[in-house]
Amino acid sequence: MAPAESAVNDFDEKKAYAAQEEEGQKYFDDGREIDLLHFVYGHEKIDEIRGSPQKVLAAIDEYGRTKKYLMNVGDDKGKIVCDLIRKHKPNTLVELGGYVGYSAVLFGDAVRQAGGKRLFSLEFNPEFAAVIMSLVDLAGLSDIVKVHVGSSANSIKRLHAAGLLSHIDMMFLDHSKPAYTTDLKLCESLNIVGPGSVLAADNCVKPGNPPYLRYVRSTVEEKRKALELGDAATDDKAGLSEKYGYLFQDAVSEKKLGSTEKGNPNLVYDSKRIDSFEPTGIPDALEISICVKEES
Numbered sequence: 001m002a003p004a005e006s007a008v009n010d011f012d013e014k015k016a017y018a019a020q021e022e023e024g025q026k027y028f029d030d031g032r033e034i035d036l037l038h039f040v041y042g043h044e045k046i047d048e049i050r051g052s053p054q055k056v057l058a059a060i061d062e063y064g065r066t067k068k069y070l071m072n073v074g075d076d077k078g079k080i081v082c083d084l085i086r087k088h089k090p091n092t093l094v095e096l097g098g099y100v101g102y103s104a105v106l107f108g109d110a111v112r113q114a115g116g117k118r119l120f121s122l123e124f125n126p127e128f129a130a131v132i133m134s135l136v137d138l139a140g141l142s143d144i145v146k147v148h149v150g151s152s153a154n155s156i157k158r159l160h161a162a163g164l165l166s167h168i169d170m171m172f173l174d175h176s177k178p179a180y181t182t183d184l185k186l187c188e189s190l191n192i193v194g195p196g197s198v199l200a201a202d203n204c205v206k207p208g209n210p211p212y213l214r215y216v217r218s219t220v221e222e223k224r225k226a227l228e229l230g231d232a233a234t235d236d237k238a239g240l241s242e243k244y245g246y247l248f249q250d251a252v253s254e255k256k257l258g259s260t261e262k263g264n265p266n267l268v269y270d271s272k273r274i275d276s277f278e279p280t281g282i283p284d285a286l287e288i289s290i291c292v293k294e295e296s
């Protein structure tokens with residue numbers, strides 16, 4: 001594994017979002033997502049915002065700064081993924097976890113500018129999905145961004161079965177932490193992640209995701225061995241606890257994870273961590289993993 005890279009040295013405090021609520025207090029799904037819609041559509045500059053992805057993002061950032069914390073990828077980590085989009089020019093980008101559409105608007109715009117065709121935003125909360133659709137439409141990106149409501153695993157299976165998803169050029173993982181590994185293995189088993197696929201996984205420091213990092217940083221030999229050893233060695237939840245994701249108990253249930261696929265141990269990833277910041281200024285990192293080949 002390559003050493004961690006630092007994309008940004010300093011955080012610009014002027015753009016910091018309101019702090020995330022203290023532990024035990026709600027920091028999402030308390031009405032703020034609908035409040036955000038009222039804020040954006042009631043904005044004095046709504047006529048300029050219409051049709052401009054950058055201005056939609058600026059309005060969401062303004063809400064995060066002046067009203068309430070929002071669990072968006074934010075400007076700093078967002079730039080790292082946009083650079084990857086410019087470099088790799090994905091035709092199809094899949095994001096796991098859409099929330100209010102910040103990343104869908106940011107990356108949907110970058111995919112369009114890079115000549116790509118589609119961003120699938122997979123979100124299990126139907127209210128959040130409705131907010132994404134509304135802001136994507138406001139940004140003029142409805143042709144590129146398609147929102148699918150349901151657990152990510154079920155949406156991936158459905159899109160694949162319908163012939164709409166045959167190869168994932170880029171995937172942004174930003175949903176419940178245990179599902180990063182189970183969804184990646186599902187995509188490997190369906191053969192829609194393979195050589196050429198680029199994975200960008202958010203929150204690899206805050207709160208962290210040990211099983212996912214272990215998996216993408218493992219050698220082919222280690223993965224084959226883990227499969228031989230069976231369940232304990234391939235436990236995608238080992239090392240995770242409640243601090244590794246909201247709705248943790250709910251998120252680890254079979255129903256929500258929706259997949260027990262074993263993945264493809266023969267895929268080789270070139271994986272590295274890039275240090276950056278949450279929109280609040282708290283340090284975090286993305287793990288960027290490029291699938292370079294499949295060993296026989």
Ligand SMILES: C[S@@+](CC[C@H](N)C(=O)[O-])C[C@H]1O[C@@H](n2cnc3c(N)ncnc32)[C@H](O)[C@@H]1O
Nearest residue numbers: 072073097099102103123124151152174175176
């Ligand atoms: C951190 S937020 C996503 C933020 C968004 N990517 C952004 O940067 O603008 C995580 C989202 O994932 C959704 N989610 C969590 N587990 C999921 C799953 N298994 N399938 C689909 N969505 C999920 C949550 O409802 C939440 O909206």
